[in-house]
Amino acid sequence: MMLIGIVVTPLYLQHLGAEAYGLVGFFALMQAWMNLLDMGLGPTLGRQAAYARGQVEGFETFKRLLKSFEVIFFVLAVIIVFAIYILSDWIAISWIKSESIAIETLVYCVVLMGVMIGLRWFSGLYRSGINGLEDQVWLNVANIILTSLKFLGALCLLAFISQDIRHFFEYQVLIGLIELAAFSIRFYSILPVTKTRTPLVAFYWSVVKDVAPFAVGIAYTAGTWVLITQTDKLILSGVLSLAEFGYFSMISLVAGGIVMLSGPISQAIMPRLTMLYSQDNKNELLSLYSDASQLVTVTSLSVSLMIGLYAEPLIYAWAGDREAAEWGAGVLIWFALGNGVLAIAAFQYYLQSAFGQLRLHVIGSTLSAIIQVPLIFYAATNYGAQGAGITWFAFRTIWFLCWTPVVHRQFIPGFHLRWMLKGILPIAIVTMCVALAMHFLITLDLNQNRLDLFAKLISLGLLLLSVSALSSSAIRQRIFRLLKN
Structure with missing residues (x-):
């Protein structure tokens, strides 16, 4: 995964130019700061999954915790996207120091960044769960495939279709949707079966507490x-x-x-x-x-x-x-x-x-x-x-x-x-x-x-x-x- 990023980055710089690549770097920075809203729930879910494996009937409680976390993550993902949408004009005009990219393009890209952050942040919940269950071979393969799509797919887009930075971020949104679907499906497929069934949407305060x-x-x-x-x-x-x-x-x-x-x-x-x-x-x-x-x-x-x-x-x-x-x-x-x-x-x-x-x-x-x-x-x-x-x-x-x-x-x-x-x-x-x-x-x-x-x-x-x-x-x-x- 790291090798792909290192190989592709100078080619990004070649096709996008220093300013547009700076916008890609700004997205990585925004994503890091948005992790503050995780509230420790992702790592906590991963630890509880690992802990449940060492306990008798540990997954009975774990599934109730999972459903509760899903509700919290969904609400916060919506808040993230909406907040970045509201602040997109200020970010584009007052913070980013661009000399050649139009303000309208900057605003549009910042909004797409918000959508991507929400998607990747939500998929992080299932990623933590998969890791806690030690299904790491599958997780590594999935990460390699998704990273290839993010980097190599985007490079093909820039080299053969369009060098417009807007199309670059639109493509990344699509990959974010695929990532969320893949991780959620895999996590539920390897989750041990329990005696009691949990509803599709539920929140258990006692377990969260x-x-x-x-x-x-x-x-x-x-x-x-x-x-x-x-x-x-x-x-x-x-x-x-x-x-x-x-x-x-x-x-x-x-x-x-x-x-x-x-x-x-x-x-x-x-x-x-x-x-x-x-x-x-x-x-x-x-x-x-x-x-x-x-x-x-x-x-x-x-x-x-x-x-x-x-x-x-x-x-x-x-x-x-x-x-x-x-x-x-x-x-x-x-x-x-x-x-x-x-x-x-x-x-x-x-x-x-x-x-x-x-x-x-x-x-x-x-x-x-x-x-x-x-x-x-x-x-x-x-x-x-x-x-x-x-x-x-x-x-x-x-x-x-x-x-x-x-x-x-x-x-x-x-x-x-x-x-x-x-x-x-x-x-x-x-x-x-x-x-x-x-x-x-x-x-x-x-x-x-x-x-x-x-x-x-x-x-x-x-x-x-x-x-x-x-x-x-x-x-x-x-x-x-x-x-x-």
Whole structure:
């Protein structure tokens, strides 16, 4: 999924131009902020589905919860679409800084963005349920197909039919409808049969009330998470021109890919951690937690260091735009490194979610937002995208080192030092040393053929990833077992 987005984005830029692509980046930003309205219901449904699998007749209660959530999601989806429709004129005229796109076109596209957000947000409910039931092979296949339709289908539209940005967003609305239908049908087809039947539309306050504390905790922390991860983009969307914001959207896509790399791992382990906790299987829970965190450390640090240290040749090889490469190199390095740290730091949240206790997560998210948001606001408004990137990396690193031991001490006392010194730190030291040695010894020339440049980047990246993987005790043990067998 990430590869499709990375391959297609420079072609979008070619067919749409920097300003129209900036509008696509603005849609991604709007979608991230609209997740605030989820209120923690999607992740809560996924957790309850996983928890129900470990309980006798757990799905009797779960189905009543599902029906109640469907009512809430439908009402909020309608509110989202209507609110964006009302605000579309203001967004198009007062916020977006466009020099060549007509106001009428901007308004129309913003309205379509609202419809897409409502559809994708509602389908997220069923996506969470499918993940909670651990039907992840089907979910991955569906995600690949839908992502291909979103990106490759849109590229065919732009290349062979129309380069009108309005037609691009109309096509995305159609894919949103298909996505909602596919996820809802699949979720109901794999939901276990229960003794009692639930009506098509119903709302059970007693069931919702039982999970409300957990959902509120998820909602609150999701809101602070959006503040933490999207404030810089929101500020820069008003500070930068639409063309520059298009470049920044490209940078965000590459840097965001680092966090996406850990997505499949978190998607796989979170329902399993929850089920192991419900079965009181602590040893297997800690083993899974340790091995998965090492795997994420290997992938996220290798990729973030490779992207950050070779930012300019990477952007040029990818987009073929020297202006974008020069503008983005000093920005990408800091966001890439910060996101690498962020992917590792997310594990303490997975642990809290499995235990169903989010008090510390609420406290941590609040403190993080109170400190970071003003810092990002100051850096972005005074020093632009690069200042925001440096602030992002510095704060993420300090927060990881200070807050993760607090969470571990609360849930698994005596575990943090072993986790850090034997699992995370050796991988980090080896990966950083090898990456810096490569950077100083191997210089890539932007004047060479882009395909040759890209091939060299991939080769260096695979070399760094291989060395980093061998520094992980969990991966070494797996390799030794395979060789022995």
